[in-house]
Amino acid sequence: MKFDKPVTGGPCWAELGTTDLEATASTPASSAGGRRRTRARRWAVARRPASGTRRSPRSCRWARRSSPSPGYVTFAVADLDAALAKLRAAGGSVVREPGDVPGMGRFASAADPDGAPFHLWQDRGFAGAGLLNAPGTLGWVELAMRDTERARTFSTAVFGWSVTSSPQYTHFGVEGAEFGGMLAMNDMYPPEVPPHWLPYFAVEDVDASADAAAGAGAAIAMEPTTVPNGPRIAVLRDPQGAVFGVHREREKG
Known part of the structure; x- marks a missing residue:
């Protein structure tokens, strides 16, 4: 991610879905300290809000399948009503x-x-994550x-x-700043797994984070691997089924 705080059009928050907030609090992705709520928990890094976990009902369609619990990625918009009008016109739906x-x-x-589900957020006092693309915070979606x-x-x-595509991958950006x-x-994806957003959290050491x-x-859903000319990444599934990634950007130079 090429910015360290939320920008209009980019991701501003991420939450993992779980059926057990207390158990999720013990995983390394949630170890920065949090603020407890009835159905959700907010995590902070360096005393700045970073991400959260949210209770997912066992009856939801994700929980009924052997597929990952959803990652809730939120995108910042300047005008929520205008964004939803564009979304409907483009074939999306309002859940x-x-x-x-x-x-x-x-x-x-x-x-x-x-x-593929996602959230939209219009800032009126809370912009979202106070820090992005730093260890322990959202670094890629x-x-x-x-x-x-x-x-x-x-x-x-x-x-x-902005969209930059290759046969292997597509990069999304805000005015060229990729996120x-x-x-x-x-x-490799079973037919029952629906399209979805996967949040990746920045870490100092992908291998150590996967081991922890x-x-x-x-469970390690994807072993640590280095993307050619890209970051080192791994994908993890916590004991409640929430799936998320960890990554470390490729060293420049």
């Missing part, structure tokens, strides 16, 4: 109509034409999608993202 969070902002849940061409069209129409990407879902997560009861 939860806009609502006000007093003193903080306006919020809505949405999905793209293929059903990745969309797993089967119809990648439709996803590119939707993203540019709704958010105006995430898109991976085509191939035969495994020691806390998490």
